[in-house]
Amino acid sequence: MIAPQTSAEELEAVSRHMLGAICRDVEEYAALEDVVKRDLVVTNIVTARLFLEVVDRGQMPTDAQLDVLALAARQRAHQGIPLAALLRAYRVGAHAMWNRLSFAHPDLDHRVLTDSTLRYIDCASRAAEVAFIAERDDMLNSLSEATRSTLSRLLEDDFESPRARRRALRALGLDSARPHVAAVIGASAPASDPKAVDRELAGVLREVRHTMPSAACAQLGRGLVLLVPAVHTDGVSSLLRAAVRRATSNGRLLSVGIGRPLSGDDGPRTTLKEAEHARAIGEILFPDRVIHEYDATDTLNLFQHGKAVDEFVENVLSEYARHDRNARGELIRTLHAYFTLGMNRRATATRLGIHPNTLDYRLQKAAQVGGIEITNPEKSFRFQLAVRLLPVCSRKSWLAG
Numbered sequence: 081m082i083a084p085q086t087s088a089e090e091l092e093a094v095s096r097h098m099l100g101a102i103c104r105d106v107e108e109y110a111a112l113e114d115v116v117k118r119d120l121v122v123t124n125i126v127t128a129r130l131f132l133e134v135v136d137r138g139q140m141p142t143d144a145q146l147d148v149l150a151l152a153a154r155q156r157a158h159q160g161i162p163l164a165a166l167l168r169a170y171r172v173g174a175h176a177m178w179n180r181l182s183f184a185h186p187d188l189d190h191r192v193l194t195d196s197t198l199r200y201i202d203c204a205s206r207a208a209e210v211a212f213i214a215e216r217d218d219m220l221n222s223l224s225e226a227t228r229s230t231l232s233r234l235l236e237d238d239f240e241s242p243r244a245r246r247r248a249l250r251a252l253g254l255d256s257a258r259p260h261v262a263a264v265i266g267a268s269a270p271a272s273d274p275k276a277v278d279r280e281l282a283g284v285l286r287e288v289r290h291t292m293p294s295a296a297c298a299q300l301g302r303g304l305v306l307l308v309p310a311v312h313t314d315g316v317s318s319l320l321r322a323a324v325r326r327a328t329s330n331g332r333l334l335s336v337g338i339g340r341p342l343s344g345d346d347g348p349r350t351t352l353k354e355a356e357h358a359r360a361i362g363e364i365l366f367p368d369r370v371i372h373e374y375d376a377t378d379t380l381n382l383f384q385h386g387k388a389v390d391e392f393v394e395n396v397l398s399e400y401a402r403h404d405r406n407a408r409g410e411l412i413r414t415l416h417a418y419f420t421l422g423m424n425r426r427a428t429a430t431r432l433g434i435h436p437n438t439l440d441y442r443l444q445k446a447a448q449v450g451g452i453e454i455t456n457p458e459k460s461f462r463f464q465l466a467v468r469l470l471p472v473c474s475r476k477s478w479l480a481g
Contacts, residue, residue, distance in 0.1 A: 090184065091125045091128050091129060092121070092125060093180075094124070094125075094128045094177055094180045094181065095121045095122075095124035095125045095127075095128055096121060096124075097176055097177075097180050098124045098127070098128070098173040098176045098177050098180075099117060099120055099121055099124060099173075100176075101172050101173065101175070101176035102120075102169045102172050102173050102176070103117075105168070105172045106165050106168050106169050106172060108160075108161050108162060108165040109161070109165065109169055112159065112161075116159060119152075119155070120152075123148070123149070123152040124173065124177075126148045126149070127149065127173065127177070127204065128177055128181075130145055130146075130149075130200075130204075131174075131177060131181075131196070131197070131200050132181075134196050134199070134200050135192070135193060135196045138192075138196070140199060140200070140203045141200075141203065141204070143207075146203070146204065146207040149204055149207055149208050149211075150207050150208065150210070150211035151211070152208070153166060153207075153208035153209070153211040153212040153215070154211050154212065154214075154215040156212065157212050157215040157216045158215070163209065163212055163213070163216070166208060166209075166212055167205050167208070167209060170201060170204060170205040170208060171201060171205070174197055174200065174201045174204075175197075177197075178193065178194070178197045181193070224298065226251060226252065227252055227296050227297065227298045228298035228299075228300065230248045230249065230251070230252055230296070231296065231297075231298050231300065231305045231306075231307065231352070232298075232300055233248070234307075234348055234349045234352055235300075235302075235305070235349070235352055235353070235356075237349055242345040242346075245345065245348075245349075246345065249296075249348060252296045253294070253296075254296055254307065254309065254348070255309075256343065256344065256345055256347060256348055257343060257344070258309055258343055259309070259310065259311045259341040259342060259343045259347070260307050260308060260309055260310065260341065260342065260343070260347060260348050260351055261307075261308045261310040261312075261313050261316045261338060261339060261340070261341045261351060262305070262306065262307050262308075262338070262339040262348070262351040262352040262354065262355040263304075263305075263306050263308070263316065263320055263336055263337065263338045263339070263355050264302065264303055264304070264305050264336070264337045264352070264355040264356050264359050265281065265284060265303050265304040265305075265306075265320070265324070265334055265335070265336045265337075265359075266281075266302060266303025266304070266334065266335065266359065267303070267333065267334060267335075267420075268332060268333060268334055268335040268363060268367075268370075274430060274431050276333065277333060277334070278299075280327065280328045280329070280333050280334055281299055281303065281304045281334070282299070283327030283328060284304055284323050284324055284327045284328065284334065285297060285299055285304055286327065287322075287323035287324075287326055287327045288304075288306060288319075288320070288323055291319050291322070291323060292306070292308055292316075292319055294308065294309050295307065295308040295309075296308075302356070302471075305352065305355075307348055307351075307352065310341055311341050312341060313338055313340065313341060313373055316338060317338055317371050317373060320336050320338070320371065321336075321370065321371055324336065324370060332370070334370065335359055335362070335363055335369075335370055335371075335372065336359065336370060336371045336372065337354075337355040337356060337357070337358035337359025337360070337362060337372050337373075337374070338355055338358060338371065338372065338373045338374065339351030339352060339353070339354030339355040339357075339358065339374050340354055340374050340375060354374040355374065356471060356472065357374060357472045358372045358373055358374040359372050360468060360469065360471045360472045361469075361472065363420075363468070364465065364468050364469075389469055389472065389473045390473045390474050390475065392465075392466060392469070393466045393469050393470060393473045393475050394475065396462055396463060396465075396466035397412060397463075397466050397467070397470075397475070397478065399449050399450060400412050400415070400446065400449055400450065400478075401475070401478050403445075403449050404478070410432075410442060411442060411445060411446050411449065412467070412470070412478045412479060413432070413479055414428070414432060414439065414442045414443070414446065415446055415454070415463065415467045416467045416468075416470060416479055417431045417432050418439075418443065418454075419463075419464045419467050419468060420467075420468065423455065423457065425439060425440075443455060450463060
């Protein structure tokens with residue numbers, strides 16, 4: 081019976097021996113602050129005490145006894161320790177503990193001690209792994225929600241002050257004093273299956289998190305939105321092109337808008353707006369391209385002057401807006417879906433969640449209101465262009481109905 085005979089001083093000596101071995105072998109632990117290492121000493125004392133009880137009784141610890149190790153594993157997740165490093169630390173620590181106790185108790189049956197050590201490592205590391213993964217998933221979910229909220233508020237400029245905006249970005253690990261490049265990824269005009277688009281966007285999101293871990297990214301109603309610390313767009317553009325290619329079964333299903341690298345209090349919000357702008361205009365001018373950069377061509381600069389765009393949209397769509405206000409209609413939203421989905425009747429009805437006959441009625445009403453044959457691509461070009469420009473002009477609220 082060695083557990084009751086082992087003094088607190090000996091347990092602490094074993095614990096510090098374990099920590100030394102771990103820090104020599106696992107660089108992530110060696111880089112931890114001293115206050116964390118002191119906490120590791122306490123955890124290792126618990127580990128050694130549990131192990132000695134295992135040797136005495138020949139029984140593995142209960143779940144309640146392993147709770148201390150589970151809590152420590154959760155703390156390691158918050159301290160940025162990778163799972164592989166955590167599990168290696170358990171193996172290295174257990175081996176160091178075995179060496180120390182073998183030397184201190186030469187009368188022990190080494191076969192029993194070795195068998196107990198292996199079983200204990202398996203039991204303890206499994207409990208730690210389960211707790212670590214659960215905590216990491218909770219952290220990712222919490223971060224994902226915070227990222228989604230912050231990016232959405234940036235797009236809507238929903239911060240009470242620049243300081244509040246900086247604080248929200250800092251919580252995501254972003255510094256507005258540094259340049260950031262924004263990108264917005266969504267369904268391209270020929271898209272016909274909203275569920276397929278969601279699946280493809282989820283795949284791109286996974287790729288982005290893998291290839292650009294420093295990016296803040298989230299899937300919002302308008303598509304996949306991301307903000308990347310970068311001083312040039314070239315690297316972001318190539319990484320996103322590769323991510324879309326790897327994650328999608330149909331390379332033409334999605335399109336990407338990319339803003340300029342901007343810094344300062346208003347930089348993140350401005351580059352996000354530019355990414356939206358680039359995607360909306362790029363799809364009109366270059367429907368065969370996947371990537372649309374804000375200042376890639378001089379042609380895009382024609383659309384940077386908001387007043388001209390606003391006046392054009394106002395002139396073409398004002399009658400529709402008036403009809404929607406007076407008749408509680410859905411004409412502008414219907415036309416936006418219809419034109420952005422390549423005038424595909426079935427896809428539009430699916431996107432709007434209406435019966436195809438209801439869509440036909442709305443298109444007939446739109447033709448009456450505008451005095452134009454909506455379903456004729458050539459005759460309705462001005463209306464298509466005005467509707468496609470809505471997301472980048474001051475009248476974007478018309479899309480809300």
